[in-house]
Amino acid sequence: MQSTTKVIPKFDKFKFLDVAVISGLVIVSILIRIVNILAFPQSVNEFDPWYLFYNALLIAQSGGNWYAVPPDVHGWFPWGYFIELGNTIGLPWLVSLFSLPFYGQFGSNAVYTVAVLSDILLDGLGVVAAFLAIDVITENRIGAYIAAAIVAVSPSLTYKNLLGGLPKTSWGGVFVLFSIYFITLAIKRKNPLYGIPAGIMIFLANITWGGYTYIDLSLAIAAFLLVLLNKNDEITAKTLTILAVTSAFLTSLAPNNIGFMSGLAHGLSLLVIPLFLYIELYVRQIIPKEILDSKNILIGAAIVFLLALGILGLAALGKSPIPSRYYAIVNPFYQFSVPIDRTVAEYIPQPVTAMIQDFGISLFLSIIGMYFVITRRAQLPGLWLLILGVASIYGTSEQPYLFNYTAYIVAALAGLGVAEIANRFAESKSRGVRIAPLIMLGIIGISLLADAGISMEISYEPTAIYNAATSFLTTNYAWISALDWINHNTPKNAFILSWWDYGYWIEVVGNRSVIDENNTLNGTQIKLMAEMFLNNETFAVNVLENDFHIYPYGSPNYNIPVYIVAYDAVTQYISSSGQSVWFIGYPTNFPGEFIGYTTSLGDIAKAMGAMTTIAGYNMYSYVNFSYVNETASTLAEAGQTQLASIVANSLPMAWTPKAYNSLIVNMFIEGVQALNMGPVQAPFSISLSQLSSAFGGNATLINPSGILPNVVLPYFRPVYISLYPVTAELAVGGEAIVYIIVVVYQFVEPNVILPLTIQENGTTITT
Numbered sequence: 189m190q191s192t193t194k195v196i197p198k199f200d201k202f203k204f205l206d207v208a209v210i211s212g213l214v215i216v217s218i219l220i221r222i223v224n225i226l227a228f229p230q231s232v233n234e235f236d237p238w239y240l241f242y243n244a245l246l247i248a249q250s251g252g253n254w255y256a257v258p259p260d261v262h263g264w265f266p267w268g269y270f271i272e273l274g275n276t277i278g279l280p281w282l283v284s285l286f287s288l289p290f291y292g293q294f295g296s297n298a299v300y301t302v303a304v305l306s307d308i309l310l311d312g313l314g315v316v317a318a319f320l321a322i323d324v325i326t327e328n329r330i331g332a333y334i335a336a337a338i339v340a341v342s343p344s345l346t347y348k349n350l351l352g353g354l355p356k357t358s359w360g361g362v363f364v365l366f367s368i369y370f371i372t373l374a375i376k377r378k379n380p381l382y383g384i385p386a387g388i389m390i391f392l393a394n395i396t397w398g399g400y401t402y403i404d405l406s407l408a409i410a411a412f413l414l415v416l417l418n419k420n421d422e423i424t425a426k427t428l429t430i431l432a433v434t435s436a437f438l439t440s441l442a443p444n445n446i447g448f449m450s451g452l453a454h455g456l457s458l459l460v461i462p463l464f465l466y467i468e469l470y471v472r473q474i475i476p477k478e479i480l481d482s483k484n485i486l487i488g489a490a491i492v493f494l495l496a497l498g499i500l501g502l503a504a505l506g507k508s509p510i511p512s513r514y515y516a517i518v519n520p521f522y523q524f525s526v527p528i529d530r531t532v533a534e535y536i537p538q539p540v541t542a543m544i545q546d547f548g549i550s551l552f553l554s555i556i557g558m559y560f561v562i563t564r565r566a567q568l569p570g571l572w573l574l575i576l577g578v579a580s581i582y583g584t585s586e587q588p589y590l591f592n593y594t595a596y597i598v599a600a601l602a603g604l605g606v607a608e609i610a611n612r613f614a615e616s617k618s619r620g621v622r623i624a625p626l627i628m629l630g631i632i633g634i635s636l637l638a639d640a641g642i643s644m645e646i647s648y649e650p651t652a653i654y655n656a657a658t659s660f661l662t663t664n665y666a667w668i669s670a671l672d673w674i675n676h677n678t679p680k681n682a683f684i685l686s687w688w689d690y691g692y693w694i695e696v697v698g699n700r701s702v703i704d705e706n707n708t709l710n711g712t713q714i715k716l717m718a719e720m721f722l723n724n725e726t727f728a729v730n731v732l733e734n735d736f737h738i739y740p741y742g743s744p745n746y747n748i749p750v751y752i753v754a755y756d757a758v759t760q761y762i763s764s765s766g767q768s769v770w771f772i773g774y775p776t777n778f779p780g781e782f783i784g785y786t787t788s789l790g791d792i793a794k795a796m797g798a799m800t801t802i803a804g805y806n807m808y809s810y811v812n813f814s815y816v817n818e819t820a821s822t823l824a825e826a827g828q829t830q831l832a833s834i835v836a837n838s839l840p841m842a843w844t845p846k847a848y849n850s851l852i853v854n855m856f857i858e859g860v861q862a863l864n865m866g867p868v869q870a871p872f873s874i875s876l877s878q879l880s881s882a883f884g885g886n887a888t889l890i891n892p893s894g895i896l897p898n899v900v901l902p903y904f905r906p907v908y909i910s911l912y913p914v915t916a917e918l919a920v921g922g923e924a925i926v927y928i929i930v931v932v933y934q935f936v937e938p939n940v941i942l943p944l945t946i947q948e949n950g951t952t953i954t955t
Contacts, residue, residue: 209333210319217311217340220643221350228650228663230351232303235652235706237354238692241303243280244287248299252288254281255443263691264710265683265701266736277443278395279356282306304352310359311349314339314596317365322603324372325569330625331607334553334632338599341640344546346647348592357589360397361596363389364576368600371427372569380426387434390458394435395442397593404457406579410572411461415468417566424568425465432458537586546584546591549635550602554581557605564608577601606632653693656755656928658789660914667693667755669947670910670930674698677908677945678751683738685752687721687791687799688714694753711802718799721754721791721852722810728752728851729903732935740903742937750935752904754855756790757914758929760866763888763922768866769895772856774926775917776838782919783831784874784889785838790928793840795852810847811839815872841871851904858899859931862906862944867895888921902938906931911948 224230232241243257250256254277261268283302290298318339323332339345348355367389374382394400411428414420435458544551554577561570580594606628613625649661656664667690674684675698684700691705704714716735720728732738732750739745757774761782773786787793800807807813816839823832847853860868873894910930917924934942946953 206319206323206329210316210336213319213333213336213340214312214315216640217315218308220341220640221307221311221346221647223644223647224350224649224651227648229654230304231651231653232300232354233350233352233651234348235689235692237303237352238653238696239706240280240354240356241283241300242692242696243277244283244303245296245299247277247281247284248287248291248296252281252285257443260695262695262699262701263705264713265703267710268701278392278397279354279359282396283354303354307349307351307353307355310355310362311340314345314349314358314362314365317362317369318596318599318603320369321365321372321569321573321600322607324369324376325565325573326604326607326611328607328610330610330629331603331605333603334606335599335603337636338550338602338639339596341636341643342550342595342599343548343639343642343646344591344595346643350647350649350651352651355592356397357399357593358596360393360399361593363393363396364403365596365600367393367431368569368573371431371572372567374427375421375423375567375569378423380423380430383427383430384434386427387431388438390431390435391438394439399593402579404461406575407458407572408461408464409575410568411465413571413575414566414568415465417571419566419568420465420468422469425462425469428462428465428568429459432462538584538588540585542588543581543585546588547595547598548639549632550598551581553602553605553632554598555601555605556609557601557603560605560608561601565604570604573597573600573604653697656912656930657689658757658914658928660928662914664912664914664928665950666910666912666928666930668697669912669950670753670755670908670932671697673908673910673945673947674700674751674753674932679749682749682751683736685717685720685750686754687717687794689794690753690755715802715804718803721795722799722803722805722850724849725851725854725901725903729935738935740935740937740940742940751907752855752933752935753930754791754852755928755930756788756792756856758856758860758911758927759786760925760927761869761889761919761922762925763890765888767888767890769890770860770863770866770868772853772860772868772871773841774914775924776834777830778926779915779917782889782917782924783834784920785834786841786871787838788840791852792856795850796840796847799852810844810850812842812844813839816842838871843871851901854899854901855904855931855933856929857896858901859906859909859929861896861898862909863911863946863948870894870896889919901933903935904933905936905940905942906944907934907942908932909944909946911946913949 232238242260246257246260247254250258259268283306284299286306287298287302290301294301315336319332319336322335323329326332345358349358367386370382370386370389374380374386390403393403407428411420414424547554558574558577561574576597577600580590580597584590584594609628610625649655650663653667654663654665655661656667658664671693674682674694678684678698678700680700682700683703684694684698685703686694688704688706691702694700695702695705704710704717708714716731720731729740732740738748738750741749756772759771759774759782760768761771761784762768771784771786773788773792775782776785776787777783788796796807796811799805800810816835820832820836823829823835843853857868869889869891873891874889875891909932911927914926914928917926936942943954
């Protein structure tokens with residue numbers, strides 16, 4: 189009987205309601221983010237995750253030994269680059285470990301499957317982590333449920349956490365929440381051994397995300413606030429000591445520069461925080477009572493003095509005390525001075541409206557949560573959550589790539605805020621006040637339902653490689669077929685030139701060396717690629733021969749096969765009489781009736797914007813801004829606002845003579861002409877009077893005087909063209925078919941004849 193009575197209380201304490209609610213939210217989170225499975229094929233998503241999968245594959249091939257990973261010889265030709273053994277190897281390592289039991293039988297397919305499906309695990313862990321962190325801090329299930337629900341339906345998380353997304357920052361955010369949970373348990377149960385699992389979570393956050401500086405600094409500031417608020421105690425200091433030792437030991441086992449044995453920033457430096465807490469406890473005991481009240485002011489002044497001294501010392505040595513990525517957050521003007529950063533959407537500051545769209549009502553609730561941390565939850569876990577929240581919200585406003593980490597912190601703070609509001613209402617004896625929580629929860633519930641709807645809409649999209657990185661929500665295999673052709677029809681030692689957005693695809697799927705990858709590690713070569721695309725063919729030839737010592741196929745000095753790849757949309761206009769003419773780009777008023785104006789979503793748009801910025805060229809040299817603006821203004825003044833908008837949004841196609849002579853424009857003109865399916869018409873070659881006549885039904889959009897002459901690039905010859913339709917739509921005087929096109933050219937001697945393979949909608953034609 190005694191054994192039975194001992195078991196029953198434990199069994200009764202099992203929180204059935206918590207399990208049911210959280211399990212339901214986990215299922216909701218997973219179902220929302222796998223909506224696209226029902227409509228589209230699945231693969232590794234976006235760009236960077238392909239490289240993470242590649243790293244996981246290399247580690248799996250080494251038996252899970254992350255010390256024995258071979259170098260990546262495909263990146264940044266001709267230098268090559270070791271896979272990132274530093275702060276991003278953790279996620280590939282974990283993927284490889286989970287795939288090892290199946291690797292012997294299924295090989296790389298096992299790694300690929302785990303990589304694609306790992307985000308299902310992330311969805312569940314994120315919901316659980318948010319619930320546990322807020323439940324243990326507030327001991328209020330309502331707030332904990334709200335935090336978990338926000339994570340489950342978050343639109344900002346859905347952007348990155350679709351299958352195959354491999355979001356490093358999201359994994360880091362989840363592990364940080366678990367760490368907060370264990371630290372809180374340690375303090376509440378007065379058992380510092382909980383610092384061991386907390387340290388393991390910090391280790392995992394460090395190796396998967398790599399935000400160790402952010403984690404360490406925020407925890408240090410939280411400890412400083414703890415002292416200023418007179419909330420420091422021995423249990424907190426002991427817990428942090430065990431946490432720091434655990435994390436330092438584990439990270440020291442990681443390769444390259446993660447561990448404290450090779451980098452103090454993300455291992456042993458954590459011990460400085462508990463050391464500070466111990467010193468404060470000691471000082472509190474030995475200083476005279478008459479100056480005890482001034483202790484915090486003295487400690488604060490001393491820390492400020494030491495920090496100032498350290499910053500001045502580093503400045504004197506010519507070193508920045510703040511990593512450039514974090515300095516760009518602190519000083520937004522610095523980021524504007526870096527050309528590459530000005531062209532990357534994830535590094536461009538976003539307005540408040542975008543923040544509200546990303547985080548919804550949880551953004552406002554998190555501010556309430558911050559208030560209650562200061563007034564009612566001023567222990568280390570709450571203070572750390574506060575600092576993380578302030579830093580991440582501000583950081584995301586400056587660099588949006590952090591949003592899929594910030595979402596977890598904002599959700600936790602929002603749950604904390606709701607919990608405290610609920611507690612306040614529960615303490616009140618007024619019946620009217622007791623109704624208020626129901627109203628509040630109703631408003632939050634409606635907001636979360638709206639977020640769930642937005643998330644489902646966001647989720648309904650194909651993975652990037654299956655829609656050729658376009659904004660069209662349909663499958664398009666132009667890039668897949670081009671990469672497959674590169675993989676099977678180019679020599680193993682081939683060198684591929686392309687804009688940096690597609691570097692990982694070519695490197696991993698095409699299995700070839702690239703000039704630039706999808707990162708900013710080598711801004712010199714990214715700039716060089718921009719210059720090659722924006723100048724004429726002769727410039728590109730000189731770069732290859734003089735800078736890379738690579739010579740064209742057919743030359744006596746020929747040594748390495750070289751290919752250049754570009755992608756965009758093209759539109760085939762077919763008049764009612766059966767005449768066919770092509771436009772570069774897709775209809776500006778898509779999906780409305782095509783009226784002869786096009787714009788770009790691929791390399792043309794990037795050439796006229798990002799490439800000119802990175803190369804340091806004057807954008808006005810390539811795009812006729814004056815003509816477009818004047819024409820749009822004239823139309824607007826005449827009341828033709830819709831046409832004015834179409835003209836204004838066609839700006840990337842308003843080419844100047846310099847643009848017409850650029851390699852990138854000539855590649856698309858020659859590539860489309862090589863299809864032998866009709867001539868190419870110059871953008872803006874339909875006059876407004878001609879367009880007015882066309883609206884009357886008596887004319888077509890074909891302008892004989894606007895047909896471009898044949899382009900033949902002597903040193904770059906088209907060898908493969910992938911052409912897949914997006915849709916057909918009505919056009920003035922006929923029909924328009926929009927295609928995605930990927931063109932592959934080979935670097936050759938003039939007059940060398942090469943076969944051209946064209947794949948149109950899956951049908952291969954060799955000419």
